[in-house]
Amino acid sequence: MSANETMTSHPHRIVIVGGGAGGLELATMLGNKLGKRGRAEITLIDIATTHLWKPLLHEVAAGTLNSSEDELNYLSHARNHHFRFRLGTVHGLxxxxxxxxxxxxLDEDGSETVLERVLTYDTLVFAVGSTTNDFGTPGVREHCFFLDRRPQADEFHRHLLNRYFRVASRREASVEDHINIGIAGAGATGVELAAELRRALSIMGTHALERPPADDEIKFTLIEAADRVLPALPPKISANVAEVLRS
Ligand SMILES: Cc1cc2nc3c(=O)[nH]c(=O)nc-3n(C[C@H](O)[C@H](O)[C@H](O)COP(=O)(O)OP(=O)(O)OC[C@H]3O[C@@H](n4cnc5c(N)ncnc54)[C@H](O)[C@@H]3O)c2cc1C
Structure with a gap:
């Protein structure tokens, strides 16, 4: 029993902020090890009610993944692994x-459904992840979609569908209507996204649309500061991947 437990009536309170790859795993392990036996009270906090593994976000953006099948519900997972879940955004410490x-x-019309809350802890773990590094590239922050969170991937997907159906609904689409997708960064995520989008759009083309967009109405441009795609990998791999992407 820790000094803290001796002095206070409650078990040691461990609060983990962020239920991503790191925080969720930690809450699960601590819940199974300590929470189950009542040796500590584990609380996980996240902005969302469900967890989706970030490396799947490009598939959500492309529409090739049904995210509701792959996401994990924090509340039921918490119940099964002996920790508590609190929904919300931590904004002060x-x-x-x-x-x-x-x-x-807040709910959809902006009214407060849950008031501001204060949570006390004995041990605090911050696992709030990171956001995409735009390397200071002018215009990226203002004009690009980002793929750091599920709602951003959903938003991009909606945008893509709207553009696609717009082209498909016109007998002759003007150049302004064409689908031009620029991807800033040809690292693993950018390359995977380009390949996944190409795959998604070609699958959509096989559906019964009035007029599936022609190949020259869809263009992908990967923008990379280095002289090749996947600059962190050996040049041979970059060359092979570039060839596949162009085909
Ligand atoms: C598109 C994409 C593709 C990737 N592909 C790969 C890959 O193929 N292989 C690989 O190893 N890695 C990949 N990564 C990186 C990997 O996803 C991260 O390294 C990993 O998710 C980091 O885990 P984390 O727990 O630190 O943070 P995250 O997984 O980002 O989780 C952070 C959590 O904190 C929550 N949160 C944030 N702020 C608050 C707040 N104020 N209050 C409450 N909750 C908050 C968020 O909702 C989120 O659930 C990819 C990342 C992205 C974006």
């Missing part, structure tokens, strides 16, 4: 008082 502030939760 008072380390002296060991307090976290969670922002109010």
């Amino acid at each position: 008072n380390r002296a008082r060991r307090e976290l502030r969670m922002a109010p939760i």
Whole structure:
């Protein structure tokens, strides 16, 4: 039993902020090991009610993955693994008082459904992940879709579908209507996204559309500062991948 448990009536409170790849795994392990025996109280906080593994986001963006089949519900997972789940965004920390502030939760019309809350902890783990590095590339932050979170991938997918159906609904699409997709960054994610989008659009073309867009109405451009795609990998792999992407 820890010193903290001796001095207080409650078990040691471990709060993990962020239910991503790291936080979810940690909450699950601690829940199974300590939460189950009542030796600690484990709480996981996340902005969303479900977890989707980030490396799948490009498939959500392309529409080739049914995300509801791959996502994990935090509440039921928490129940099965002996930890608590709290929905919300952490937006304040008072380390002296060991307090976290969670922002109010708003519904669709902006009214507060859950008020701001304060959560106390004995041990705090921050596992809030990271966001895409745009390397300061001018225009990227203002004009690009990002694939850091599920809603962003969904938004891109909706945009892609709208563009696709617009071209498909016109007997002759003007150049402005063409689907021109520029991908900033030809690392693993950019390359996978390009390949996945190409695959998704060719599958859609086989569906019973009035007029599936022709090949010259869809264009992909991978933009990369290095002189080849996948610059972190050996040049031979880059060359092979570039050839496949162009085919
Ligand atoms: C498109 C894409 C493809 C990738 N492909 C690969 C791959 O193929 N292989 C590989 O090894 N890695 C890949 N990565 C990287 C990998 O996904 C990350 O390294 C990993 O997810 C990091 O885990 P994490 O737990 O630190 O953060 P994340 O998995 O990002 O989780 C952070 C969590 O914190 C939550 N959160 C954030 N802020 C708050 C807040 N204020 N309050 C409450 N909750 C909050 C978020 O909702 C999220 O659930 C990819 C990443 C992306 C974006």
